[in-house]
Amino acid sequence: MTKTIAFETQTKALIDDLKSVCANYGLGNDGNEFKIITQVFLYKFLNDKFVYEVKKIDPNIAKAENWEEALSAYSTDDYEMLMMQLSESTARINPHHFISSLFKRQNEPKFADIFDNTLLDIAKENSDIFSVITDGGEKIVLFENISKYVTDKRDEFCKAIINKLIGFSFEHIFEEKFDFYAAIFEYLIKDYNSNSGGKYAEYFTPHAVAKVMAKCLVPEDVSNVTCYDPAAGSGSLLMNLAHEIGEDECTIYTQDISQKSSNLLRLNLILNDLVHSIPNVVKGNTISEPYHKDDKGKLETFDYIVSNPPFKLDFSDYRDDLDSKENKERFFAGIPKIPNKQKESMAIYLLFLQHIIFSLKDNGKAAMVVPTGFITAQSGIDKAIRQKLVDEKMLAGAVSMPSNIFASTSANVSIIFIDKENKGDVVLIDASNLGTTIKEGKNQKTVLSPEEEDIIINTFNTKEPIDDFSVVVTCDDIKSKNYSLSAGQYFEVKIDYVDITQNEFVQKMESFDKELEVLFNESRLIQIEISKNLTGLVYAGSEK
The missing domain is CATH 3.40.50.150 (Vaccinia Virus protein VP39)
Incomplete structure (x- = not known):
């Protein structure tokens, strides 16, 4: 339970960090902010899920001191064979599309284009399984070029995003169950x-x-x-x-x-x-x-x-x-x-x-x-x-x-x-x-x-x-x-019946009579007082 709470806290902190980056580049509460946040979050999730599943398939990757280098060393045929062993629920990602690869390339010219093209390539590679369709038959793929929503400093914006993603790993949360993901999803979309x-x-x-x-x-x-x-x-x-x-x-x-x-x-x-x-x-x-x-x-x-x-x-x-x-x-x-x-x-x-x-x-x-x-x-x-x-x-x-x-x-x-x-x-x-x-x-x-x-x-x-x-x-x-x-x-209207003796009944009736008599006397006194006041008002009126 303690680990779950820690993972949840860390995941929410990542979401907050991504929102902070958007705010720093003028996109706080912007209509497009949710597109950036949800797509970047999804890119990170799919990236880490891919690594998690690959490590389960190949123990050598799991044991490697640097799993990125170990995967990059695969031949094209071996890498394709590895991809074929993945379940359909795991997106196919090539080594140059890893977050770690983008992190190493962040100082290259036009980094925003590199970032956007990475997302677009992943979307294209996985369009058959991960695309939503329209009623007209068009596919809505996983990702779009998100840097277009930034009016200037696109490269710096994408660098900031990658630097937030690199220091966090989802690998610890893939064994979590429904309640964990329900809470994360609600937190992710609560503003959108x-x-x-x-x-x-x-x-x-x-x-x-x-x-x-x-x-x-x-x-x-x-x-x-x-x-x-x-x-x-x-x-x-x-x-x-x-x-x-x-x-x-x-x-x-x-x-x-x-x-x-x-x-x-x-x-x-x-x-x-x-x-x-x-x-x-x-x-x-x-x-x-x-x-x-x-x-x-x-x-x-x-x-x-x-x-x-x-x-x-x-x-x-x-x-x-x-x-x-x-x-x-x-x-x-x-x-x-x-x-x-x-x-x-x-x-x-x-x-x-x-x-x-x-x-x-x-x-x-x-x-x-x-x-x-x-x-x-x-x-x-x-x-x-x-x-x-x-x-x-x-x-x-x-x-x-x-x-x-x-x-x-x-x-x-x-x-x-x-x-x-x-x-x-x-x-x-x-x-x-x-x-x-x-x-x-x-x-x-x-x-x-x-x-x-x-x-x-x-x-x-x-x-x-x-x-x-x-x-x-x-x-x-x-x-x-x-x-x-x-x-x-x-619903039934219920009446509670209580058994009482004849003497108790007589006493209750006498009590009611006394209460009624008091109320009647008070009523008569009020009527007399009202009558006096009305008489006074009439007399005062005739004087005028």
Whole structure:
């Protein structure tokens, strides 16, 4: 544990150092700073991962006093043979592309070009495995020439970057597990993954929400499954789900309209040993142009789906195109109309939820974050979706989370759980009173303790009714409540009865009589006083 904390501290210090370099060259809080930080971090990670894996393959490299020289001494054929033994999750890097090689060349003319060309060469060499694709089929490779973002002193900037990278090694952290990388990833992107006005899930889903979703979806062992998020953002939900299933037991598929989010998701997949899923990461509009399809051109279906999509977004430009014969089954409950005012308030989450239901296999499971108003809406598309989930017995449960669980929004949220094979009762949980409120920046945020997270998870998975917290109801019970999924509407109003003797009853009644008599007397005195004051006011008025 002490070593893990030390590694985490050192890794965060490297991130801070890289941000400091950007600030010194006028890029602090610049729109391009995150591109530089994330790509340089990834270059360092892939460089050290390559060395780590090579040392495991060839003991002579591990024992060598200088591993760079030992690798450079390989013949071309021997080096190629070594590369072939690497797993697909390890990027192929040539000796002249090592960070140590760039460090030795930092005083050469036009070093920025050397630095940029190194990144571009690595990206090209590894484009088949490490590229994100667009819905039009274009590849978004690993790296770009990052020095272009510096207006002057490009060589000095790249030298400063290399000098920060050379004194640190990731080799110690490759045995670390999910929780370590989750913390590092969150720290890495914390300044760059803001709400951005709520556009396409760019914000980071809190760990508590991701943990609850994953552990309620996967209460037991599964293997060889597909996982999907149609609004993946930076992928925190999928990382938690994959970790719960087992990274080697699942394949991830995503789509997100934001290139920024897709690049962050790729980084997250690399950190969490899910490189095999990178070719399934798609930058594109899921609602208007869903990408993942089978051989017959039909939308692909998945074993598990998780999502925290944008709740409201102006999609008026393509709203009418969605209202087509091809989409009738996918958007079974309807497409939100374009409001006369505030087009940005269009409830796009309703389309994502319908898309998720349509994209589930016959035995699939899903969990999605929705605004809490969804679970009680009395009419419209909201209710039509709930009605389908209940009538077709696909609803597994709903959890109302505490307010301010997202620091970036005060909107109350709930989690809807879907299980196409759920033939039993439904679990409804009101967790709105859990958590501790803390200050995060200018916002209030509610934080759940690990024990509170476990209470939600265990209650859901065991289907345990707890007074004023959870209920277990049938689909018929839900129908009788106008399809409401609010746990509070099902809580029993309890009256406590206490056995007392006749004498105790008489004494209590006499006590009540005395209290009432005192109150009546006080009331009469107040009325007399009011009457006197009114009489005085009338008399004073007549005098005038």
